[in-house]
Amino acid sequence: MSKLEIVDLHVSVETESGAKEILKGVNLTVNSGEVHAIMGPNGSGKSTLAYSIAGHPKYEITSGSVKLDGVELTELTVDERARAGLFLAMQYPVEVPGVSVSNFLRTAKTALDGQAPKLRTWVKDVNGALAGMKLDSSFAGRSVNEGFSGGEKKRHEIAQLELLNPRFAVLDETDSGLDIDALRVVADGVNRYTGQGDRGLLLITHYTRILRYIEPDFVHVFVDGKIAEEGGRELADRLEAEGYDRYVSAAGAGA
């Protein structure tokens, strides 16, 4: 049993007019075997939460804690966090020209396991993960994310999720920009990952659409840098019907 525990997390970014607080006290616990959906309007700080957990240098954690099985992630470097079992599927995966997908995946796997994967099974695993995302095996020879379509970038992220198989994964708007076929492929991959039963998932999304394919155990509505409401699947259904207006105007009135 493992646990990702976020307690009273405050995060700021530097802007031209000084530090600006984006996350204003986030509390959230994800146990392995659970799927948590975080939903919220644009600008509510959902992506900031994802990047802060992963350790992006742009975001400064001013107070609070993020613990993975008791280990304080905020004191670790980006790569140490990954080696502690955390994975972030990015909304905008970064191009790394000249570095092939296969070289990248092998380097990552070696870093995570502390030893190089066995060549014979590894090639099979890579091709299997790519095929699972409906990506041709020639994909392994292309430069990381360079010239990929939007859909290919997202499927490449989920192929990594399956291949690297972290204990906890944060998916940052993986569904954005996907057509319905690609969304199904991505959702199938995520469901294979969570289907192992002992992995934790934090699914950040703007739309309820992906929740038709990935069943959340918990839904959190994120507004103005913190969680405004929590519930189960029914909360997502309600958001689909009513949108975020109610929360946004409430936050606006409180501000």
Place this chain on the structure above:
Amino acid sequence: MSVDTAVGTAAPADAVPNVATALERLESHLHPTPSWNLDDHPQPTGREEIWRFTPIKRFAALLGDPADLGTLDWQADLPEGVTVTDLDDEQAKGLAVEAPVDRVAAQAALHTVHRTHIQVPAEAELDRPVVFTANGQGGQARDHYVLSVGAHAKATVVIRFTGTASYGEKFDVLVGDGAQLNLVTVQDWAEGAVHGGQRSIRVGRDAQVKAITASIGGDIRLQEDARFDGPGGSLEQFGLYLVDAGQHIEHRLFVDHNAPHTSSNVDYRGALQGKGAHSVWIGDVLIRKVAEGIETYEANKNLVLTDGCQADSVPNLEIETGEIAGAGHSSTTGRFDDEQLFYLRSRGVPESEARRLVVHGFFNDIIRRIGVTDVEDHLRAIVEHELEILGAQQ
């Protein structure tokens, strides 16, 4: 730290009044008139447009009259059909693509004791690369050499410089109609070598030329000119340079689009590390009035790995017709891309390893185009070695 400029398609001629009115006889605003006469290339002071980035003193040996001229030790591996013959002064001048455009090239052509003609016959399809190695034994050396690739021939030519010397060259490359040339030069000198000169390529009608210039060791200043001998020619120029502490590496490119429906693509990439490391890249493109339907793009990327380095990068476009398919350029100089490092590290890759991947990737984009396995492996090993030096410093 970062400069990005881009020109999509050419602006209409009236948007660039200073060149729209340029006289047709004017070759370029940015280049001196070529001449074999040394007096036409006076000793530079360092204030001239073409010399303002160059540490003149370090290239002094190549600018003055050489005393006690030696030679490089040339070794050749020639596939069947390829010949190497001597030329006299008149013949060499007669074959040349153009006269010298600077004093280094003029001195090289004037004083060389070796005027050489390398010939790949028409319609030859070489089964392996033509490989030259030129090893400096110290002292002064000058060469004027001409490479002719006959019509519809297909050849790869590799020239590798090693050892140490003060070396000036004038190199002319004539590529016949419909020919395909892959020309690879590796400036792999030992520390203390100084290498300057002019390389001029003439791309035949419908010919395809790929030129790769890798500058690794020594102080280097190369003028690399190209022009076309008819429509349909395509030119790709790729460059790679690694500049260490106190080293000066300068590539000055000039593509003269003097024929319609020609294309050029230039991509030079460098990494700098250590105090006083200095790179210069000048990328000039002239699109003449006759050059309708051409397409050109020039890019220079510099990766600054440590403090104390300087990367000068100047792309220029002179456009005399708007009736073209496209013209653009870009120049970027910066440190590691934080987003790339974050992405790799978020997959568990330690920072030092992530930096290695990024640098390898940066150069691999150029190296993989060489198409000569030995040279590719050699350059990958050199990049790896540079990273080890960097790792040891940090």
